[in-house]
Amino acid sequence: MKKRILSVLTVPLSMCAAMSAQGLKDAYKDYFKIGVAVNNRNVADPDQIKVVLREFNSITAENAMKPQPTEPKKGEFNWEDADKIADFCRANGIKMRGHTLMWHSQIGSWMYQDEKGNLLSKEEFYANMKHHIQAIVNRYKDVVYCWDVVNEAVADSPVYPGRPELRNSPMYQIAGEEFIYKAFEYAHEADPDALLFYNDYNDAEPAKSQRIYNLVKRMKDAGVPIDGIGMQAHYNVYGPTMKEVDDAIKLYSTVVDHIHLTELDIRINEDMGGGLRFNQGQATVSDWERTLQQDQYVQLFKVLRKHKDVIDCVTFWNVSDKDSWLGVRNYPLLFDENYKPKQAYNAVKNFDPKMDNAVILEDFKPSELNQPGQEYPMVNSQGYARFKVNAPKATSVIVSLGLGGSGGTVLHKAEDGSWMGTTDGPMDEGFHYYHLTIDGGVFNDPGTNNYYGSTRWESGIEIPAHDADFYAMKNVPHGNV
Numbered sequence: 001m002k003k004r005i006l007s008v009l010t011v012p013l014s015m016c017a018a019m020s021a022q023g024l025k026d027a028y029k030d031y032f033k034i035g036v037a038v039n040n041r042n043v044a045d046p047d048q049i050k051v052v053l054r055e056f057n058s059i060t061a062e063n064a065m066k067p068q069p070t071e072p073k074k075g076e077f078n079w080e081d082a083d084k085i086a087d088f089c090r091a092n093g094i095k096m097r098g099h100t101l102m103w104h105s106q107i108g109s110w111m112y113q114d115e116k117g118n119l120l121s122k123e124e125f126y127a128n129m130k131h132h133i134q135a136i137v138n139r140y141k142d143v144v145y146c147w148d149v150v151n152e153a154v155a156d157s158p159v160y161p162g163r164p165e166l167r168n169s170p171m172y173q174i175a176g177e178e179f180i181y182k183a184f185e186y187a188h189e190a191d192p193d194a195l196l197f198y199n200d201y202n203d204a205e206p207a208k209s210q211r212i213y214n215l216v217k218r219m220k221d222a223g224v225p226i227d228g229i230g231m232q233a234h235y236n237v238y239g240p241t242m243k244e245v246d247d248a249i250k251l252y253s254t255v256v257d258h259i260h261l262t263e264l265d266i267r268i269n270e271d272m273g274g275g276l277r278f279n280q281g282q283a284t285v286s287d288w289e290r291t292l293q294q295d296q297y298v299q300l301f302k303v304l305r306k307h308k309d310v311i312d313c314v315t316f317w318n319v320s321d322k323d324s325w326l327g328v329r330n331y332p333l334l335f336d337e338n339y340k341p342k343q344a345y346n347a348v349k350n351f352d353p354k355m356d357n358a359v360i361l362e363d364f365k366p367s368e369l370n371q372p373g374q375e376y377p378m379v380n381s382q383g384y385a386r387f388k389v390n391a392p393k394a395t396s397v398i399v400s401l402g403l404g405g406s407g408g409t410v411l412h413k414a415e416d417g418s419w420m421g422t423t424d425g426p427m428d429e430g431f432h433y434y435h436l437t438i439d440g441g442v443f444n445d446p447g448t449n450n451y452y453g454s455t456r457w458e459s460g461i462e463i464p465a466h467d468a469d470f471y472a473m474k475n476v477p478h479g480n481v
């Protein structure tokens with residue numbers, strides 16, 4: 001292999017030290033790596049390099065290591081873009097997630113069909129796949145610590161009974177699910193030390209997560225060298241629920257020892273997953289949508305910290321909204337289009353470990369300022385507040401109060417169509433004004449009385465003071481107070 005000149009910008013060590021002082025990777029050093037998918041601009045522009053080196057300790061090439069960009073024609077490799085990113089990582093001591101060795105998208109069709117478009121024989125396809133995989137793995141095994149060996153091979157929902165659980169890709173048509181097993185075997189043969197992952201989107205959707213589990217279980221039972229599952233985590237501000245994420249992680253952890261979130265972004269509309277057809281977003285983002293996104297990130301990272309025993313890397317898909325495959329108008333990441341951290345960044349980074357393990361006492365009682373007969377809002381002896389709002393047609397309900405994502409308390413839809421939520425921490429004692437934001441509209445909580453203060457009528461809640469008894473009006477038959 002001809003000697004490659006290091007054509008990347010290395011940053012003076014003194015600057016590295018200063019920059020590495022306060023990033024996401026440092027805040028999560030006791031939990032898991034924080035990674036990012038980069039394009040070639042991100043590792044060439046000095047300002048973007050500062051963000052990458054300060055915040056992240058795992059790097060994925062967004063496109064450069066995929067089948068088509070690396071081997072557009074059989075036997076003709078193009079290493080230029082991948083080498084630039086790999087050399088940047090080598091020069092800065094950052095290990096990489098390799099993405100991705102086998103995928104039905106961004107792959108040269110020569111891999112699986114002849115010039116006339118006829119599918120190749122299994123033997124020819126396997127020979128092409130083996131040569132491709134081993135060429136890449138051997139080239140980068142000094143800097144890549146794990147590979148997304150196969151990407152998105154499981155069918156999306158709905159899958160009707162009796163239908164295959166796998167995507168009907170050309171590779172599947174040639175060899176059935178065996179091609180997946182072979183891809184892992186070829187990668188393991190080339191680098192026995194690399195952790196090998198199966199990677200997919202809609203990873204927390206219950207039916208699809210079961211199909212992903214089923215595939216990996218079959219692979220493990222067949223002795224295939226698979227080490228982990230990559231949850232792409234292309235989520236949105238409305239879903240998946242944290243219970244779905246928690247359940248998926250628990251399910252996957254019964255079959256693999258390593259779970260990575262590999263492509264995290266949280267867009268501000270109802271689209272989800274890795275598909276290339278998606279809502280192109282909106283021109284402006286409202287405060288309440290920022291709060292929804294912040295809360296989805298905050299609640300997600302709380303679940304991920306709980307599973308730090310099996311989660312060893314969380315990778316954001318792209319550095320900033322400007323780089324995002326979803327475009328700036330989907331507002332999906334923690335850094336805005338000018339590479340400035342959003343409020344959600346601070347909420348994700350400045351978590352309080354003590355709050356992760358806080359026990360909320362279930363001694364909630366209606367607040368004394370509620371309308372007669374109204375159960376909610378409720379308060380408990382620690383000062384937590386719990387809300388319940390009936391809004392079956394709403395897509396979001398946010399209470400202006402509460403530590404929540406530090407922008408309020410986002411309520412979530414219960415089975416009966418009502419929206420419920422509890423403040424993320426205890427509130428200050430005493431009276432608090434508050435209001436609801438429902439799909440962007442501002443309302444008072446019908447469960448409470450209204451109070452006029454600082455130019456507006458608002459709902460009110462009383463967080464009981466621990467010395468309330470001292471100030472309580474009492475009957476003093478023996479005298480006056």
Ligand code: G3I
Nearest residue numbers: 062063099105106151201232263273274275276317324325
């Ligand atoms: O490099 C060519 C360039 O030469 C050409 O001028 C230009 C115009 O067509 O296209 C460029 O290629 C584009 C490539 O990104 C590099 O920028 C492709 O058109 C474009 O389709 C491709 O999109 C990538 C997409 O995967 C392809 O499926 C996105 O950047 C990338 O973020 C996205 O990432 C995928 C993960 O790999 C797997 N999970 C889903 C995720 C989102 O789709």
